Amino acid sequence: MGRDIKTTMALPILSWSGRTLLVCVCTLLLACGGGGGGSSGFMQASSKPASSAGSSMGLSDASSSPISSSIASTPGSSIASSSAASSSLPDLITLSGKVTYDFVPHNDNQFGLNYSATKVSAGRGLVVELLDSNNLILATTNSDNLGNYSFTVENNKLVKVRVKAQLLHTQSPAWNFKVTDNSDGNSLYVMDGSLVAASNATAVRNLHAASGWTGTGYTQTRVAAPFAILDSVLLGVEKVMAAGNDIDFPSLELRWSPKNKAADGDLELGEIGTSFYSGSAIYILGDENNDTDEYDRHVILHEWGHYLESDFSRSDSVGGDHVYGDKLDMRVAMSEGFANAFSAMMLDDPNYRDASGLQQADGFTNNVSRKNHTVRGWYSEASVQSVLYNFYTSNNGKAARDFTDIFKTLNSTGYANNTAMTSIYVFADTLRNLVPTQITNFNTLLLEQNIETTDAFGVDESNSGGYTGSLPIYKPLPLNNSPVNVCSTNRFGAYNKLAVAQFLLLEVASSGTYQISVQEGIDDSGDSDPDVYLYRRGNLLDFAEGTQIDQESLSRFLSVGTYVLEIVDDRAMDVENTDEITACFDVRALRLN
Amino acid sequence: MNKMSVSYLEFIAAIIIFACIVILSTREKTTDAPEQSQPNAKNAAISSSVNEKNLHLKYSEHQQHKRTKPGAAVSLKNSEPLYATVPGVYEYQLQLLSPNHEGKMTVDVSTSDGLAIVSSAHHFEFELHEGGEYGVPLTINANAEGRFYIQLHITITADGQKSSRVIAAILQVGEPGVKAQKASTKGAGQEVETVISLPAQETISPR
Numbered sequence: 001m002g003r004d005i006k007t008t009m010a011l012p013i014l015s016w017s018g019r020t021l022l023v024c025v026c027t028l029l030l031a032c033g034g035g036g037g038g039s040s041g042f043m044q045a046s047s048k049p050a051s052s053a054g055s056s057m058g059l060s061d062a063s064s065s066p067i068s069s070s071i072a073s074t075p076g077s078s079i080a081s082s083s084a085a086s087s088s089l090p091d092l093i094t095l096s097g098k099v100t101y102d103f104v105p106h107n108d109n110q111f112g113l114n115y116s117a118t119k120v121s122a123g124r125g126l127v128v129e130l131l132d133s134n135n136l137i138l139a140t141t142n143s144d145n146l147g148n149y150s151f152t153v154e155n156n157k158l159v160k161v162r163v164k165a166q167l168l169h170t171q172s173p174a175w176n177f178k179v180t181d182n183s184d185g186n187s188l189y190v191m192d193g194s195l196v197a198a199s200n201a202t203a204v205r206n207l208h209a210a211s212g213w214t215g216t217g218y219t220q221t222r223v224a225a226p227f228a229i230l231d232s233v234l235l236g237v238e239k240v241m242a243a244g245n246d247i248d249f250p251s252l253e254l255r256w257s258p259k260n261k262a263a264d265g266d267l268e269l270g271e272i273g274t275s276f277y278s279g280s281a282i283y284i285l286g287d288e289n290n291d292t293d294e295y296d297r298h299v300i301l302h303e304w305g306h307y308l309e310s311d312f313s314r315s316d317s318v319g320g321d322h323v324y325g326d327k328l329d330m331r332v333a334m335s336e337g338f339a340n341a342f343s344a345m346m347l348d349d350p351n352y353r354d355a356s357g358l359q360q361a362d363g364f365t366n367n368v369s370r371k372n373h374t375v376r377g378w379y380s381e382a383s384v385q386s387v388l389y390n391f392y393t394s395n396n397g398k399a400a401r402d403f404t405d406i407f408k409t410l411n412s413t414g415y416a417n418n419t420a421m422t423s424i425y426v427f428a429d430t431l432r433n434l435v436p437t438q439i440t441n442f443n444t445l446l447l448e449q450n451i452e453t454t455d456a457f458g459v460d461e462s463n464s465g466g467y468t469g470s471l472p473i474y475k476p477l478p479l480n481n482s483p484v485n486v487c488s489t490n491r492f493g494a495y496n497k498l499a500v501a502q503f504l505l506l507e508v509a510s511s512g513t514y515q516i517s518v519q520e521g522i523d524d525s526g527d528s529d530p531d532v533y534l535y536r537r538g539n540l541l542d543f544a545e546g547t548q549i550d551q552e553s554l555s556r557f558l559s560v561g562t563y564v565l566e567i568v569d570d571r572a573m574d575v576e577n578t579d580e581i582t583a584c585f586d587v588r589a590l591r592l593n
Numbered sequence: 594m595n596k597m598s599v600s601y602l603e604f605i606a607a608i609i610i611f612a613c614i615v616i617l618s619t620r621e622k623t624t625d626a627p628e629q630s631q632p633n634a635k636n637a638a639i640s641s642s643v644n645e646k647n648l649h650l651k652y653s654e655h656q657q658h659k660r661t662k663p664g665a666a667v668s669l670k671n672s673e674p675l676y677a678t679v680p681g682v683y684e685y686q687l688q689l690l691s692p693n694h695e696g697k698m699t700v701d702v703s704t705s706d707g708l709a710i711v712s713s714a715h716h717f718e719f720e721l722h723e724g725g726e727y728g729v730p731l732t733i734n735a736n737a738e739g740r741f742y743i744q745l746h747i748t749i750t751a752d753g754q755k756s757s758r759v760i761a762a763i764l765q766v767g768e769p770g771v772k773a774q775k776a777s778t779k780g781a782g783q784e785v786e787t788v789i790s791l792p793a794q795e796t797i798s799p800r
Contacts, residue, residue, distance in 0.1 A: 191790075192793060201799045203798075209791070223791040265763050319660045352663070357759075576670055
């Protein structure tokens with residue numbers, strides 16, 4: 001007869017002491033998982049080291065901020081709870097105050113900054129920390145919309161308040177914007193109060209960031225600059241949120257220093273050239289008596305607009321210098337026109353102003369809403385800004401000063417995934433599809449700027465910008481080796497100006513390896529150097545930048561779809577070349593296999 | 594009783610401990626990195642698109658130029674630093690380029706501390722023309738070794754519109770200084786945030 005075999009789990013038997021240990025561990029783990037402050041500012045027993053220059057310990061960017069007005073999510077037990085296990089609760093008091101900064105406005109009726117009209121503005125949405133005498137962070141919070149902050153702290157504890165040049169919002173949609181010094185290792189600017197024992201007598205601590213201006217110059221530390229920059233950014237964030245954004249803002253550093261000057265060289269020496277968006281950070285001028293931008297809100301928001309366009313939408317712009325009146329590459333015209341219009345929309349002020357010069361008393365201004373331009377068209381930054389800004393302010397079948405439709409258009413897949421290169425045509429076509437009720441209104445604005453109301457490719461555009469070779473905007477390139485002639489010219493300026501780049505459209509109906517060849521035609525412009533760039537939906541798939549004279553070629557497997565080919569003569573790209581170049585090329589495409 | 598058996602309660606306790614450890618580990622990661630944007634379809638799509646583009650951009654400088662603020666259409670023909678081996682008086686001809694074919698350009702020159710303009714002219718005016726190259730002759734006295742700047746405040750008035758730009762030419766006198774290397778403060782597995790402490794104007798009062 002068989003014997004029943006009972007199987008049990010082959011796990012080790014725990015002794016009585018082991019079981020006791022098990023229960024204690026469970027209890028400890030459950031205790032550690034709970035707790036945390038319910039409102040802003042409970043002091044932490046397991047304090048974190050504060051970041052400081054040259055400190056051997058410091059917070060990571062991440063660990064410095066599980067920030068919100070409630071710090072319930074901050075790990076670590078409060079002193080109140082740990083003390084409860086031993087003796088009486090600590091005597092706690094509320095320490096609070098207001099964060100402010102000097103904002104210097106522009107003059108109303110002349111160029112430059114008006115220091116006599118400096119006003120005290122609230123430091124909103126800033127990370128505020130409470131530090132002990134060892135610079136350990138005891139608590140963290142954010143200043144509110146009036147600049148107010150509040151902590152609960154142990155009575156008589158030596159503490160100081162630190163305001164970081166950082167806007168942080170951890171709840172979705174999240175954002176994290178910092179002002180750092182590119183001439184000092186991208187260190188974060190912070191404003192520190194004094195180390196004073198907390199008591200009812202010292203319970204209110206207001207911290208003010210002064211401009212540093214003392215009448216004829218910046219003879220004192222320019223504490224306000226980072227906070228002025230951030231407040232401009234916050235204006236943009238608020239408007240984008242009001243327009244319906246629900247996407248996290250990618251983290252961004254804005255790099256400013258009094259050393260940032262208009263010399264092109266080493267960024268670590270402040271030789272930033274001008275204020276610009278690099279694709280990963282914004283650099284801002286701060287060179288007193290030459291060019292400072294911390295109080296030029298339109299400049300700050302122009303660059304932030306490039307960030308928004310790049311990270312929430314799409315920009316195919318090749319960047320470069322630009323000014324009112326330029327005839328630009330359509331990608332640049334769209335990007336720069338949008339950034340100008342964006343700055344005006346965020347501030348509800350069409351007068352773009354940039355102060356510079358001795359005592360920041362000079363500069364220039366540009367009315368973004370202006371419609372009458374000598375240079376008007378799809379290649380004009382001035383036209384694009386006019387169309388976008390005037391659409392924004394229009395109350396024709398829509399709410400005036402509402403950014404929603406524009407943001408919705410830029411943020412749409414129809415714009416971001418468009419086959420055409422970004423331009424006012426793509427924007428217009430996408431907006432018309434998304435907001436059909438605004439077709440007439442928007443088309444009227446386009447026509448006022450001599451921009452054809454056509455599709456994303458500008459088909460049938462008749463405004464050539466004074467050069468017939470710029471039309472049609474996209475030349476169809478057959479795939480049977482038949483040549484299409486295009487001309488790259490610097491007659492309107494080098495690099496990013498109209499007609500330096502020529503665009504062709506490839507419609508690939510069957511996958512295969514295709515060869516694209518470029519050869520200068522019969523009109524010899526000298527030793528040309530054609531370069532070829534192949535895009536799909538704005539993504540650069542391949543390029544050929546060989547040094548062969550008068551010719552270039554590119555072979556690549558292409559799947560079914562629509563591609564854009566860009567052809568330039570490298571000589572026309574060179575901003576130091578003062579010779580006028582017009583180089584015409586025969587472009588061919590052929591399937592190899 | 595089988596020596597290898599374990600009580601049901603002890604087994605449940607072991608599961609609870611394991612779950613606590615996993616939960617705490619997950620929470621710490623979330624706490625430590627709250628700044629990372631929570632991915633969503635749109636961000637992922639755009640991020641993927643940008644990453645693909647960036648992979649290619651590293652091979653080409655096309656599209657690498659900065660997105661700059663508006664300003665007068667003028668640039669230095671050669672933005673490379675000027676060099677002087679020792680302090681002294683030097684003559685330079687700065688060449689400006691402008692694509693504008695008409696209008697008026699004014700240039701006011703100043704220098705950073707350590708340089709002085711010896712030549713009499715600090716202000717220049719040009720009628721803009723095709724070809725677009727304009728010379729600014731200067732005699733500069735550099736009284737020490739170091740890195741200095743010649744600042745050009747430029748205004749262009751064209752088509753009824755004024756625009757301006759400041760351009761600075763770099764003058765390196767003597768060998769460039771070696772950049773001070775900051776001591777690494779990176780701890781194991783930690784990123785370090787360094788700060789620049791600015792003084793607050795603080796008012797402290799009782800509640």
